[in-house]
């Protein structure tokens with residue numbers, strides 16, 4: 001059972017869709033499917049604006065978003081509270097931007113008032129920020145940050161890779177300029193596709209570049225020409241990952257059948273259940289109180305327990321795969337993903353049970369069943 005924070009398990013319908021005979025990307029049947037995918041994505045992004053699909057992992061869309069907006073010498077404010085925030089800053093720096101990293105402690109939420117204050121200097125062209133910092137399990141207040149950007153005329157570039165499809169993100173209402181999403185997280189589609197929405201303001205900024213864009217594949221205007229401006233049929237400018245798109249189409253249909261609101265509520269209850277069970281077992285959550293994301297749960301590896309052995313036992317004996325910490329948090333935290341179709345009671349019951357058993361075997365003092373009981377309480381209280 002795959003319970004890492006992406007890629008996540010995909011529904012059998014998605015697997016079946018990917019095993020269809022190969023189809024050409026210019027075939028009318030495929031083109032009309034792509035047309036439908038683009039409309040479905042707008043609904044998931046909660047925008048009437050433009051959405052572009054790239055064949056590439058989430059990072060390709062982070063690079064496209066930053067690269068198309070930024071020119072050499074531009075000032076960028078990068079909000080950094082973990083590995084993925086730092087990645088955005090690094091991408092901007094490599095594009096020749098003058099990057100100011102505004103750092104917040106690992107596991108905390110960024111303070112929007114500090115960000116607003118910094119943006120008021122009037123020097124910044126763009127801001128980068130990660131919504132759900134998957135390396136820590138903490139969430140940043142995107143609505144407030146996007147508003148501060150709008151107020152100050154700064155382009156907001158947001159990584160919603162582990163939030164969109166699991167947590168409410170209102171691209172248009174909140175005025176997010178560029179929002180990046182990966183297929184393999186809360187959308188529960190196969191890995192290999194990245195999507196991003198682009199606001200009118202962002203298009204204006206891209207169209208008015210002084211320097212020629214060095215990118216060809218990641219040229220968003222080129223992609224727009226095929227995926228947005230063509231009336232019919234819309235298509236991709238290059239050969240896309242066809243099987244991944246067939247899988248994405250089915251995954252999006254599953255989202256529409258469930259309804260976005262129901263999906264957010266399911267993730268909320270599962271997130272609460274996971275946190276309550278971790279606390280009941282006697283473990284300590286890693287993010288600060290109130291900073292928690294509902295799409296993954298991270299906890300501190302307790303004294304005397306070796307992280308690799310814990311995760312190894314969970315996988316080998318109990319068949320549940322969870323993730324460890326990254327970079328400076330290696331060996332210090334465990335991260336459990338509950339996104340898409342993995343955010344369901346049967347998966348989290350199995351995960352918590354495996355965690356309890358593995359910890360018990362390793363000599364950690366806990367009351368067996370305490371985590372399961374906490375899950376039951378949350379599910380029954382919330383009428384899941």
Ligand SMILES: Cc1ncc(COP(=O)(O)O)c(C=O)c1O
Nearest residue numbers: 057058059084132134161162182
């Ligand atoms: C928040 C966040 N941003 C970016 C990425 C990078 O995505 P990819 O590995 O698809 O390039 C990840 C992957 O875990 C992520 O969680």
